Amino acid sequence: MPWVSLLLAIGSLVVSADEYRERRARLRAAIPDAAIVLEGAPDTSGDPRSPMLQEPNFYYLTGWKEPGAVLVILPASVEPNEILFLPPRSERKERYEGHRVAAGDADATSRTGFAKVMSTDVWEAEVSRLMQDGNVPRRMKLAEAAPVIAKLRMVKSRREVDMIQHSIDVSIEAHLAAWRRAKAGLFEYQLAATMTQVMMEQGCERHAYRPVVGSGPNSVILHYGFNHRRMDSGELVLMDVGAECNAYAADITRTIPVSGRFTPRQRELYELVLGAQKAAIAAVKPGASMGSRGEVVEAAKKYLDTHGKPIHGKPLSTYLTHGIGHHVGLEVHDASADVPLAAGMVVTIEPGLYIAEENTGIRIEDMVLVTETGAKVLSSALPRSASDVERRMQH
Numbered sequence: 001m002p003w004v005s006l007l008l009a010i011g012s013l014v015v016s017a018d019e020y021r022e023r024r025a026r027l028r029a030a031i032p033d034a035a036i037v038l039e040g041a042p043d044t045s046g047d048p049r050s051p052m053l054q055e056p057n058f059y060y061l062t063g064w065k066e067p068g069a070v071l072v073i074l075p076a077s078v079e080p081n082e083i084l085f086l087p088p089r090s091e092r093k094e095r096y097e098g099h100r101v102a103a104g105d106a107d108a109t110s111r112t113g114f115a116k117v118m119s120t121d122v123w124e125a126e127v128s129r130l131m132q133d134g135n136v137p138r139r140m141k142l143a144e145a146a147p148v149i150a151k152l153r154m155v156k157s158r159r160e161v162d163m164i165q166h167s168i169d170v171s172i173e174a175h176l177a178a179w180r181r182a183k184a185g186l187f188e189y190q191l192a193a194t195m196t197q198v199m200m201e202q203g204c205e206r207h208a209y210r211p212v213v214g215s216g217p218n219s220v221i222l223h224y225g226f227n228h229r230r231m232d233s234g235e236l237v238l239m240d241v242g243a244e245c246n247a248y249a250a251d252i253t254r255t256i257p258v259s260g261r262f263t264p265r266q267r268e269l270y271e272l273v274l275g276a277q278k279a280a281i282a283a284v285k286p287g288a289s290m291g292s293r294g295e296v297v298e299a300a301k302k303y304l305d306t307h308g309k310p311i312h313g314k315p316l317s318t319y320l321t322h323g324i325g326h327h328v329g330l331e332v333h334d335a336s337a338d339v340p341l342a343a344g345m346v347v348t349i350e351p352g353l354y355i356a357e358e359n360t361g362i363r364i365e366d367m368v369l370v371t372e373t374g375a376k377v378l379s380s381a382l383p384r385s386a387s388d389v390e391r392r393m394q395h
Ligand SMILES: [Mn+2]
Pocket: 251, 326, 348, 350, 365
């Protein structure tokens, strides 16, 4: 019954209303006896250049995309203890933007996953009334909820890992399409266009970040984003490109030879970066630190310095000029707190070497799920070794 499996496939890429409710319950438990107020992204639909992105913490707790909403989470003893406030209906706005859910709609509960939906016009009055009625003590203490939400967001649910995996799978397809197309004489933006086409074709919303396609001298510019240079044979092209699908980001980098073959020097440096990446991934496990002096980056640096020759008298690790990685989720640089790695976290491991005088920047970036015992590379389907890259570029 093919339609059943199709339905399951689509179903698995949606976070359920129950999971959102569970997240709010965990936040309530982490900040008890408080009114937690989150404002969603403001309505910027009047600006046609606005991408209209929901505020990520708000999205994490509600799954709600429409602008101008307010989320209030109250202590468990108060009834109701969570309310979604939506902007009042505006005929004019709906003429431009289409139907929007508003308090009072018969289907407001099923559309939002909230038992209580009210108008933003009354949110402040309603919260004071509920706190008073619920005899919640008024301690005039204000605190940021964001650091607490960040800790929740760092550990992904099984469903979130599935959704991240989908964004990774699409991004891998995009990289492979660019590999097949790469050749001297092409412009960087043409490779970017090929990758964009794959993402959009798969129904993804957008690039998870400005795509970096940097050839030759541009490969050493970490966040190069102009993508306007014509590529030449004998050069490397660094592609740091990832899709955002169903709100979840992927972040993958590969560095390939424009004309399909690494020079001996490029291959030497490439294999050193790959060795450093493998050493760093081997250091990923619960309890390890991703920090600037943590064991993950130190493993990469140690590999570079014990396997590679110094350049201009400087140890090779000097040319790894950025951090070893970051958390990924709803945002490509996802919310995080300075805590050790734990099972369920998803991070990038992305060592690189940037040698300007050789016009050579090499970065290899993969996404890794922290498991109970170590790490699982989620982007392992995209070839990594120099020989495998060359082989795949021929097809
Ligand atoms: Mn990254």
